[in-house]
Amino acid sequence: MQDATRIPADDGLPAAPDHRSEGLDGLITPPLSRRGFVMTSLMTGLTLATTRVEAQVIHTDTAGIEAGEVRIPAGDGPMPGYRAMPDGQGPFPVILVIEEIFGVHDYIKDICRRLAKAGYCAVAPELYARQGDLSRMTDVKEIVRDVISKTPDDQWIADLDATVVWAGSASKGDLGRLGVMGWCRGGRGVWLYAAHRRDLKAAVAWYGPVTGERTAIQPRTAGDVAAEINAPLLALYGAADTGIPVASVEEARDKAKAAGKSVELVVFPDAPHGFHADYRPSYRKEAAEAGWSRALGFLTANGVG
Known part of the structure; x- marks a missing residue:
């Protein structure tokens, strides 16, 4: 494996542009609070927090790509992340990869490598x-x-913005072809980031919750911002997901469409929550592969490819 470039905190890169107030009135609660990083490097292996079926884990090699842990300049120091991109000069279209609740572990790293094999500069910051x-x-x-x-x-929206700046200036990224993809809690993040980032070309949400509790620091749900998304969004959900009723996603889609926004909802019959997570018992190979194919086609069709 080739080592990815490690970027120190004081590398002189320009600060991330302040996109936080764009399109998300009521979501942002200034001032942006920061504190020190608890995690200064990524975990090794798979998460310890859920049942794993390691015999079915997909492993993508690094032939033809550059992949590894990186440091992304954030407002308060270097943020750990994982970056994979094709060998060569670039520039490459950029995909922000938003993790599940379990962190940037081997499954998320492998997703970045899969995207790199498809021609993307994929970056997963540890949010x-x-x-x-x-x-x-x-x-x-x-x-x-x-x-x-x-x-x-x-906080995590600003961190994604910082990741975009870094990808464009230090990772051969073409920011004119910017997309985002996320799973579970990261799928929620996709909806919110699509409502925030005006230059986003495409967004793919894998079974992200669209409802939920509102708090002072998490004041709006994905459904709340559905009418404000700035890019076409592909929503990939499972009919057997007991935590996310399909009706709630349909409501968010219809809200977006009523506002003239583009949301394509694909529901996989009999697929549970986490059907793409190949390291868990919830993995459904047919649905995962079909969803991946749809996601790549969607990105290309919307100018991220």
Whole structure:
């Protein structure tokens, strides 16, 4: 494997543009609070917080690509992340990869490598690095209570913006071809980021919740911002997902369409939540492969390719 370039905090790159107020009135709660990073590097292996079926795990090699851990300049220091991109001069279209609640572990890293094989510069920043060390956490309820619920939306949105700046200036990224893809909680993030980022070309949300509790630091749901998305969005959901009723996603889609926005909803029969997560018992190979094919085609059709 080739080592990815590591970028120090004081590399002199320009600060991320302040897109936080664009298109998300009511979502951002200034001032943006920062604190030190708890995680200074990514975890090794798969998450410890859920049942794993390692015999079915997909592993994508690094032939023809450059892949590895990187440091992304953020407002308060270097943020750990994973970047994969094709060998060559570029520039390459950029895909922001938004993790599940379990951190940037081997599954998320492999997704970046799969995208690199498809011609993309894929970057997955560790968006929960300030809130807790996900490499050591084994209890899903603890992760939700102590990490997920305490991560302000304005914080991770600003971190994604910083990642975009870094991808364009240090990673051969073509920011004129910018997309975002996320899974589970990251799927929620896709809806919110699509409502925030005006230069986004395409967004793909894998079974992200569209409803949920509103708090002072997480004041709006994905459904709340559906009418404000700035890019076509592909929504990939499972009919057997007991936590996300298809009707709630249909409502968000219809809200977006009523506002003149583009949302394509694909529901896979009998697929549960997490059907793309090949390391978990929820994995459904046929639905995962079909969803991946639809996602890549959607990106290309909308100018990210």
